[in-house]
Amino acid sequence: MSQAPENTYPPLPLQLNALELAGLRKPKDGEWPGLRALQYSNLAPTARMRAFGHIVAMCLALSTYAQQAPILHLVAWTVAIVATVWNRHRVERSLAFASARTIVRKGAKRHIWSVVALSLAWICAPLFIAPFGTETELLVLAILAAMLIAGSALTSVAPLNTIILSVIVGITMTGTLLFYGMWQVAFAMACFYSLLQFGALTSVKTFLTARIAEAGVAEKSETVSLLLREYEENEADWLWQVDTHRRVRAPSPRFAFALGQDPAKIEDESFIKLISGPSWDNGQFASSLRDLAERLKRRENFSNLIVQVEVGSGRRWWELSGTPMHDEEGNYTGFRGVGSDVTEQRESDEKIAYLARYDTLTGLPNRLMLTEALGEAMRYAKQWSTRCAFLMIDLDRFKQVNDSLGHQTGDKMLAQVSERLGEVISENELVGRLGGDEFAIVIRDASDRGAVARVAKKVITALSQPYEVDKNKLFIGASVGSAIGPRDGDSVEALMRSADLALYRAKDEGGGEHCVFEPELHAMAEERRQLETSLRHALEREEFKINLQPVVDANSEAVVSFEALLRWHSPEHGFVSPAKFIPLAEDTGLVVPIGAWVLEEACRQAATWPVDAKVAVNVSAEQLMESDFAETVVRALDLSKLPPRRLEVEVTESVFVRDGHIAKATLEEILALGCSIALDDFGTGYSSLGYLRELPFSTIKVDRSFVQGASQGSRESLAIINAVVAMASSLEMSTTAEGVETPAEAKMIRDLGCTKIQGYYYGRPMPVDEARALLANPRSLAKRDAA
Known part of the structure; x- marks a missing residue:
């Protein structure tokens, strides 16, 4: 859409009283700056004429009193007149473009004060020069002043210009005439000055009314011109017309331009041929072209028909509307319609449709x-x-x-x-x-x-x-x-x-x-859903407990630590395997609050043990990603009063894959507390050799799969265990072999150099009370009855 012209007048009233016309009061409706702009913008064209009139009047007055008044008075008065005339002329010229912008009160006040100054300069003549002349010369001066004010009234559309001059000069001149006893002349002059003020107000009212009306007409005219110009320049729509044989008649310049041809060359050409391009020769018409041809053949009205055409600029999409024409006798004479190029819109629609699918x-x-x-x-x-x-x-x-x-x-x-x-x-x-x-x-x-x-x-x-x-x-x-x-x-x-x-x-x-x-997968999914629902309430219902599995010294077989293992007995599902509910807890994010509870409970139980054995707690990657996990560890230690050196945090290699930098930073905070860190299931996931160098792990735990493989004579498993032991020894770390279940496996692990052993051979996961009793009665677990 076209924008309205910028240089338009703001809304102005058509009914103004005398004070509003004079500029002494702001109109109730409309904008004061716009009203003043109409007046003061017209001062500049006649400013030079008014200045010339003042200079001529001054010269006539000087010639009248040249022989009577003192030269000093005449010179001073001349300077005052010239200075104030020049000042008013300069102010009026500065208002020349008031119609192109809204005038501010400061500009109007400057003009008023320039007129006041000029009026004060003129009253110096009857006050300081007239006493030196005769009554005849005074009469001449009065006539000159009256003519001067009348000229200003005729050439000024700002009424204050005339009012100020007539009031100041008129009162002074009338008073002077009365002082010298010229009653009739004084009365005539007073009446004349009053008529000048009334005429000035009437003149400016006529002027403003005409200008306001002109402004409205001009604005509407310019808006229409802009719309027409936009339509002419848009070149998006054109008229088309064909005869009874579907040949082009009277092609418009825009239609010819859309075809990329000269108007004279397409006269009498087949409309379908012009827009079908190469398909006219091979007969492979687009379906939209066939639809258009059928509508023309059946002489049907159509509107907003999208047609694929081939013209000089290539393949385009046109939107056509057409109506059959008939002569006065009702005979069919052809089709007439309008068209527009909608290729860009069509391509945009196709792109949107493509992105949607x-x-x-x-x-x-x-x-x-x-x-x-x-x-x-x-x-x-x-x-x-x-x-x-x-x-x-x-x-x-x-x-x-x-x-x-x-x-x-x-x-x-x-x-x-x-x-x-x-x-x-x-x-x-x-x-x-x-x-x-x-x-x-x-x-x-x-x-x-x-x-x-x-x-x-x-x-x-x-x-x-x-x-x-x-x-x-x-x-x-x-x-x-x-x-x-x-x-x-x-x-x-x-x-x-x-x-x-x-x-x-x-x-x-x-x-x-x-x-x-x-079909059973649905049942499994429903079971998983129910299990998740129960898991969400298990913590608040106190359905969790921890079991402790001993870790022994490989040589002395004395218990050196326990690993805390989470167990869940649900009233709805019975005993739920950790292999089932822990992955579910990780998927749902519940592992974070559950893991915090395990940490606090393990520390609380370890604080009651009779010996300073360590407690190891498994921590998932989701827990380590929490920004306040170190605070969780601090809170668990503080609540239980467990020394930090007795807490060992176990992590798997997978925590470094998700976000190694965050995991490393969190583990460094835990190490700074005085806790130790064990790397669990080493060798089963992703390589963490770089983190072994950067983080001082206390223990590397060898996964039970390597222990079982080595016991069955697997050379690869033996080689991996030897490599882990050698690496841990060089890095001053201990090694724990998991999953030891027989005396032979225990001896093999001891011979391979592992420092600690964990497995069913030395004890299954047990309740906390049994673990406390085991520590209270130290004995070699290896010598206990296998049964």
């Missing part, structure tokens, strides 16, 4: 389009009694790549994943991205029972190949869960839910697997 990172269909495709596949399957399928794909170990190398590297890997997925699907399948590292495939026709398994196998194989990203060779995998429709779900949501449950099982089995939905 495609993922911007990978270019694959997004969740919305996958949902629509699955809905269509299910309708097809129900109609023709076939089967469709939905596969959900989750990338294994992708989170580690994202966390360790950054999101940019992760995004580049996702782009490669999408390329590989596009290569393994056929026309029967549609692959898309659900979000994050989750993808999906819709199989329209899955009647072949082996089709789903083949697609899943190709996906896992393709995505498990190494990736080259920013000179990094990376390895990830993929897990796939599939569901068959309508067998595993009679709606889109139900089928997607089934596939999600199958994917969840594939992830639980270690990844890199394809799991098909089975």
